[in-house]
Amino acid sequence: MTAGHEDCAKDVLDVAMLVMQVFRTEMRSHRTPDLSIPQFRALAFLNRQPGATLSEAAEHIGLTPPSMSKMVDGLVARELVAREVSANDRRRLILTLTDAGRSLLNGARAGTLTALAKRLEALSEDDLRAVDRAMDILHPVFTPENQAGVNVHE
Amino acid sequence: MTAGHEDCAKDVLDVAMLVMQVFRTEMRSHRTPDLSIPQFRALAFLNRQPGATLSEAAEHIGLTPPSMSKMVDGLVARELVAREVSANDRRRLILTLTDAGRSLLNGARAGTLTALAKRLEALSEDDLRAVDRAMDILHPVFTPENQAGVNVHE
DNA sequence: TATTGTTATACTCTATAACTATA
DNA sequence: TATAGTTATAGAGTATAACAATA
Numbered sequence: 001m002t003a004g005h006e007d008c009a010k011d012v013l014d015v016a017m018l019v020m021q022v023f024r025t026e027m028r029s030h031r032t033p034d035l036s037i038p039q040f041r042a043l044a045f046l047n048r049q050p051g052a053t054l055s056e057a058a059e060h061i062g063l064t065p066p067s068m069s070k071m072v073d074g075l076v077a078r079e080l081v082a083r084e085v086s087a088n089d090r091r092r093l094i095l096t097l098t099d100a101g102r103s104l105l106n107g108a109r110a111g112t113l114t115a116l117a118k119r120l121e122a123l124s125e126d127d128l129r130a131v132d133r134a135m136d137i138l139h140p141v142f143t144p145e146n147q148a149g150v151n152v153h154e
Numbered sequence: 155m156t157a158g159h160e161d162c163a164k165d166v167l168d169v170a171m172l173v174m175q176v177f178r179t180e181m182r183s184h185r186t187p188d189l190s191i192p193q194f195r196a197l198a199f200l201n202r203q204p205g206a207t208l209s210e211a212a213e214h215i216g217l218t219p220p221s222m223s224k225m226v227d228g229l230v231a232r233e234l235v236a237r238e239v240s241a242n243d244r245r246r247l248i249l250t251l252t253d254a255g256r257s258l259l260n261g262a263r264a265g266t267l268t269a270l271a272k273r274l275e276a277l278s279e280d281d282l283r284a285v286d287r288a289m290d291i292l293h294p295v296f297t298p299e300n301q302a303g304v305n306v307h308e
Numbered sequence: 309t310a311t312t313g314t315t316a317t318a319c320t321c322t323a324t325a326a327c328t329a330t331a
Numbered sequence: 332t333a334t335a336g337t338t339a340t341a342g343a344g345t346a347t348a349a350c351a352a353t354a
Binding site for chain 1: 335336337346
């Protein structure tokens with residue numbers, strides 16, 4: 001008998017928290033450009049979805065619109081994000097990464113991935129393949145689009 | 155040519171961020187007791203290492219001592235953590251969970267695990283086993299060094 | 309003198325409520 | 332009236348620097 005879903009969930013959460021700790025440490029180490037984790041996530045989202053509106057960004061990242069607005073203020077001030085008013089609907093914003101934003105994102109990502117990859121070097125080829133496979137399995141399970149079915153109404 | 159360590163690191167980071175998003179959402183949902191993620195981590199640490207000092211907690215959680223001190227202020231005020239001065243070395247604190255703290259931790263943990271487990275129900279037995287195995291592989295890889303030496307100053 | 313923790317200060321991050329501009 | 336975003340306000344979370352107490 002294998003462990004149940006709850007036991008597996010516990011292991012997944014434990015590992016996710018450990019990974020995020022490595023991430024946090026790296027982001028604060030100043031070996032990497034100075035980005036908070038939420039800012040990193042915002043830049044990553046805009047890299048994936050250029051031209052997204054503020055509301056779209058807020059929803060994907062899990063922030064309220066005011067919080068997102070304030071974060072964008074900071075990113076625009078640092079010239080990492082461009083904020084334009086949509087011509088079609090002047091209430092909407094069009095958010096895109098600047099070249100500086102894209103390059104900062106890539107630098108931060110590279111730093112973190114190097115830190116994580118260094119840990120993974122301890123693994124055998126077999127274990128690495130097993131981890132790859134598990135990540136492929138888990139990715140869709142925890143992807144937001146998959147949250148459909150949760151309270152769409154009310 | 156199989157995926158390298160960097161590619162695997164990218165997948166691991168992506169999944170960890172997705173899992174943490176589910177965690178954040180759950181912690182803010184008020185289906186679960188009101189704890190921030192850092193507070194959750196602090197309570198979890200003290201549950202694992204009762205009697206830890208403030209510096210030990212700060213180091214494990216990845217905060218500076220002043221930040222940890224302030225967080226502990228809040229947890230003590232909410233009577234989730236007991237803060238005593240060590241008799242042996244009056245500079246040191248001895249931090250422990252109160253019963254309320256332990257029970258809040260368990261409640262928060264249960265809520266989050268339920269949310270994660272619900273997602274995992276989509277997986278086949280085979281996939282679940284693969285994930286379990288991968289988590290067993292990854293756990294030690296990302297565990298901070300000094301897990302073992304639990305010093306009892308008292 | 310070195311170590312442990314706190315206080316002072318100043319950001320960022322985040323929320324809710326009230327607002328402006330546009331549709 | 333409804334929607335997109337901002338401003339106002341408040342509180343938590345975090346850092347660095349300076350401090351007090353203890354060893």
